[in-house]
Amino acid sequence: MNPLPRIVGAETLDGLAEDDPAAMRSRRDLQRVHRVMGTRSILLGSLREWSLPRAQSDVLRVLELGAGDGTLMLRVARSLAPAWPRVELTLLDRQALVRPQTLRQYAGLGWTARALRMDVLDWAAEPDPPPGPRDSGPRWDVIVANLFLHHFQGAQLNDLLRAVAARCTHFLACEPRRARVALIGSHLIGALGANAVTREDAVLSVHAGFQRRELGALWPGRDEAWTLREGPAGLFSHCFSAVRAQGA
Numbered sequence: 001m002n003p004l005p006r007i008v009g010a011e012t013l014d015g016l017a018e019d020d021p022a023a024m025r026s027r028r029d030l031q032r033v034h035r036v037m038g039t040r041s042i043l044l045g046s047l048r049e050w051s052l053p054r055a056q057s058d059v060l061r062v063l064e065l066g067a068g069d070g071t072l073m074l075r076v077a078r079s080l081a082p083a084w085p086r087v088e089l090t091l092l093d094r095q096a097l098v099r100p101q102t103l104r105q106y107a108g109l110g111w112t113a114r115a116l117r118m119d120v121l122d123w124a125a126e127p128d129p130p131p132g133p134r135d136s137g138p139r140w141d142v143i144v145a146n147l148f149l150h151h152f153q154g155a156q157l158n159d160l161l162r163a164v165a166a167r168c169t170h171f172l173a174c175e176p177r178r179a180r181v182a183l184i185g186s187h188l189i190g191a192l193g194a195n196a197v198t199r200e201d202a203v204l205s206v207h208a209g210f211q212r213r214e215l216g217a218l219w220p221g222r223d224e225a226w227t228l229r230e231g232p233a234g235l236f237s238h239c240f241s242a243v244r245a246q247g248a
Contacts, residue, residue: 004178008153008208011201018095022197027069027097029198036192039146039174040075042233046172046241047080052141059112060087063140063168065120066148067091070098070113073144074105081109089113092123120148121156124163140168149215150175150208162220169244176209177238183207185236206236215240 016023034040052060064073070091077087089111091098098115106113143164152160164171176182186202194202216228219242226242233239 003211004180004183004207006153006178006208006210006214008151009204011151011204012197013201014151016197018097022195025195026197026201029192029194030068031071032192033189033194033198033202034072037236038234039072039237040079042174042237042239043072043076043144043146043172044079046174046239047076047142047144048083050142050170050243052170058086060084060142061140062087062142062144063090063092065092065123065143065145065164066151067093067115068097070102070106070115072146074102077106077109077111081111085110087111090116092116092118092120094119120160124160126163142170142172143168144171145173145175147175147205149173150205150210153208158218158220161215161218165219165221165226165242171240171242173215173240174233175215175238175240176205177232177236178206178209178211179232182209182236210238210240 013023013026016026064070067073073089073091077084077089087110089106091113093115094117096115096117098113103113103115145164149157149160183203183206186206189202190199213230216230219226219228221242221244225245227245228240228242230240231238
């Protein structure tokens with residue numbers, strides 16, 4: 001059977017205003033979609049595998065790209081908090097979707113969370129920041145992208161991955177899997193009660209998703225500097241992780 005070609009199309013939700021009723025409904029739909037896809041468990045399992053070297057007093061610096069309203073990472077944080085007790089989390093998105101009560105819930109876990117409204121391509125185009133005061137390493141310990149990289153292709157995707165590789169020691173992306181079973185599932189998403197925006201965007205997401213070692217082939221780091229893992233996760237997801245070798 002021939003593999004599905006990768007086709008990146010503009011998703012409707014990305015073009016809607018923050019307070020558009022259809023957009024608000026679609027974001028609620030996505031919370032149900034994440035539960036069906038098992039996204040929280042997939043992210044949690046991958047993050048727990050990492051041994052992040054740091055002194056007990058050090059704060060773990062985490063950045064989520066395309067964070068949306070921040071609630072998915074909050075669900076992950078509730079399980080991670082015992083092992084990651086001190087975290088500075090930045091939730092980057094081009095729309096202001098993170099509610100104050102969500103930030104307070106992070107604070108209740110001992111995490112300091114802030115929302116950063118910024119286009120990720122502007123973030124990628126910024127000069128790489130100087131090392132932080134505590135060490136000479138990259139700015140972020142962990143960068144996470146969930147259902148986000150599939151929006152990009154060509155030079156934009158290359159630039160984004162270059163910026164990520166230059167600014168972190170650990171990177172995790174959980175994306176739609178471009179496969180026929182996922183495509184069938186995307187056409188059935190209306191059974192969850194999803195609105196027209198979500199139903200259309202789900203199909204587009206699968207067509208723009210990833211398979212095999214496509215992200216690893218684009219990763220800009222040297223082989224000896226990074227440990228890369230990539231492959232299917234669950235029925236519908238495709239995960240990529242990159243861990244920088246100590247001292248690299």
